[in-house]
Amino acid sequence: MLPEPPPKPLTLSERLANIRQASNTVLPAAVGDAALREFPFRAADFERVRKLIYDKAGISLSPAKQDMVYSRLARRLRATGMKSFGQYLDHLEFSRGAVEWEGFVNALTTNLTSFFREPHHFPLLAQHLRVVAGKRKPINIWCCAASTGEEPYSIAMTVADAFPNGGPQISVVCSDLDTSVLATAEKGVYTLDRVDKIPPEQLKRYFSKSAGISGDVYTVKPELRQMLSFRRLNLLDAVWSVRAPLDVIFCRNVMIYFDKPTQYRILARFAPMLSPDGLLFAGHSESFLHAADLFHSLGKTVYALAAKRG
Ligand SMILES: C[S@@+](CC[C@H](N)C(=O)[O-])C[C@H]1O[C@@H](n2cnc3c(N)ncnc32)[C@H](O)[C@@H]1O
Incomplete structure (x- = not known):
């Protein structure tokens, strides 16, 4: 007969379960x-x-x-x-x-993000850029919670696709409070699991593939990268190093971490920075109804300045 294998060491949750069982009491997990x-x-x-x-x-x-x-x-x-x-x-x-x-x-900070997250925003962005491109140059976009860069590079790909023959000068300012995610964004190098939702044609056009230590890596091509500039910026700071007027603000999935008065104070500072026909893109679970005097909803978590209403 084969000898019995030694017992596996217990995991933390198994040890806790044993303590609970032995004491015959319901211990709160915490x-x-x-x-x-x-x-x-x-x-x-x-x-x-x-x-x-x-x-x-x-x-x-x-x-x-x-x-x-x-x-x-x-x-x-x-x-x-x-x-x-x-x-x-x-x-x-x-x-x-x-x-x-x-x-x-x-x-x-919580930095969850992905390429073309909330994909319905990107065709709307392209449509808006084509409209404003005829009116003024350069076009200024601010992505104010850029995290590891997937969002601003998705914006840049949308811009490049909207003007395949070279359009107006477009600059995308990318900022975040967290310096470590910003460093990743600035590098613009992603593993396959990060880029696998990008359509193959776009992936080929905008990224160069090379061998990394643990598999292939995809680096954003310079023609896309040169549209973007990166800086640390805390939305709570008294001064923001971002030049107005802005045609578009992407402020997605960061306001959910703030209470309503903080959200309102930030929105009140966004409003005068946005061009009269500019757009504010918010995250899927963010609603700015409490700031209806500043912004009104165009649907699909896209907002315009309230002053434009009527
Ligand atoms: C969940 S991620 C959202 C990333 C991206 N906008 C998206 O929707 O995929 C939230 C980001 O907000 C940043 N953040 C949190 N508080 C901030 C603040 N006070 N000022 C600027 N950025 C902040 C975090 O560092 C994080 O990278």
């Missing part, structure tokens, strides 16, 4: 998980994090994000050699201009 954490993370620590990220970036974290915050910031504690959340948060709060602010903010 309590059980907390007991096994490397750094103690008290409710007061979470509240401090919530306040700091709200003040710094406008991001409102719901109580349900406690585990996410723990795991993302535990990495920062390890990276900075801090022994506890208290020490880490004291360092941020009490060392003026602490370099770690960047790590803290970068850790807490």
Whole structure:
């Protein structure tokens, strides 16, 4: 008879299940998980994090994000050699201009994006650009939550396709609060799993393929790349380094992290920057009904200046 294989080490959730079973009580998951954490993370620590990220970036974290915050910031504690959340948060709060602010903010942003996300926006963008191209040059577009670049490069491909014989001068300013995603955007190099939704014809036209360490990589071609410029910009900052008038603002899937008063303050600053016939593109779950005095909906989460109404 073959010897029995050694038992596999238990996973964290299996260990928790055993504790719950043995104690014959229903332990709330968070309590059980907390007991096994490397750094103690008290409710007061979470509240401090919530306040700091709200003040710094406008991001409102719901109580349900406690585990996410723990795991993302535990990495920062390890990276900075801090022994506890208290020490880490004291360092941020009490060392003026602490370099770690960047790590803290970068850790807490959510950067989900993809090429041609919410695809219905791109034909509308092309149509709008063809209309305004006859009226003025250059055309200015701002993509204000560019993340790792898939959105601004989708905009650039749409522009290039809209004017195949060379159209007006178009500039796309790409900004984000998070410096690490912005660095990825600036490189413009993507793995196959990132580009596989781009139609093959467009992929071939706008990317060059080369062999990377773990598979092929796709690099944005210079003719597309030269349309874009990148900068770090916090939408909460008092001054934005973006030149108006703008023909288009892409502000998609970032307002959802802000509360309504913060959204309103940002929209009130967008409005005077937009050309009278300019368009504001929002994310699929974002609605600006509370700012109806500033913007009105054209449907499909596209907005125009309210002043144009009637
Ligand atoms: C979910 S991603 C959206 C990316 C892209 N716009 C899209 O729709 O696919 C949200 C982005 O907003 C950025 N962000 C969060 N707070 C910000 C702020 N206060 N100012 C500028 N960007 C911010 C994050 O760093 C993140 O890259």
